[in-house]
Amino acid sequence: MSGTPRAAGGSADSADASSLPRAAGRPTAFDTDLVRRRMLIAGIAAPLAAALPGCATLDGDTPMYGLIGKMRAAPGQRDALVAILLESVHGMPGCLSYVVAADPTDADGIWITEVWNSADSHKASLSLPAVRDAITRAKPLIAGFDQHIETLPLGGHGLTRAG
């Protein structure tokens, strides 16, 4: 019963985390945390699938992988950054959902929500030429990251295979 908002599920440092896949990230404490969270995801996926036998959205034994992130654009650069983000959202193999949204209460805030058919598909997207090119152009427009939350998507509407 909390009336006070709290950031739950993860945190991000602007230098190390991104809802945009990083083109050339060095191993960091954040990467270690990602590995730990992915192990957690794998660990809870099987019992959840057993509890939801009608859930057809878990792809066999491979759990889906979700990200919810808030990015801060450099002042005045949100529109340009959003345009770049929207360029490369289609055609990423294993991407089931990728939504870019503005924060109506923060002139620089952008929310990105992602669903992938696996953590590996998300990781592989880092190497796509279109994504790498988008990251290169987007980086100078990004001031930082306020939230970076990994989730275990279980199902829903609007999960569409792109490739």
Add this chain to the structure above:
Amino acid sequence: MSGTPRAAGGSADSADASSLPRAAGRPTAFDTDLVRRRMLIAGIAAPLAAALPGCATLDGDTPMYGLIGKMRAAPGQRDALVAILLESVHGMPGCLSYVVAADPTDADGIWITEVWNSADSHKASLSLPAVRDAITRAKPLIAGFDQHIETLPLGGHGLTRAG
């Protein structure tokens, strides 16, 4: 450059806010905040659409409407709550995306991300018989809400009309 997570974009009190539409909500300060945020959404939608002329996902002059929320299930009730949430995600008019996810670091945590073709479509979903029935059955399984963030979705992959 914040390494500290912060809840941005909105807050929720467990009695007044829900990623599940409320079946019979009384007017609250939270409702007033929603109205204010919707006015903000409407206010920034036009300039954003102008800045993104290639963005086909804004439905004419009506801005899309997004929600990102974290719900806490009563202890041990997450699987049952998720099953109810997943029952009614299909066939809601104007719903473009509705994803239910577990939080791998919080045994009771559920993330729900939603995209609607308008705030009105989201509001209208409150009256759908299947949604009202789901709310009735879900309420006893919900311990509270940790985050409730409204967004202005601008585009992406996986935005699919349900009705």
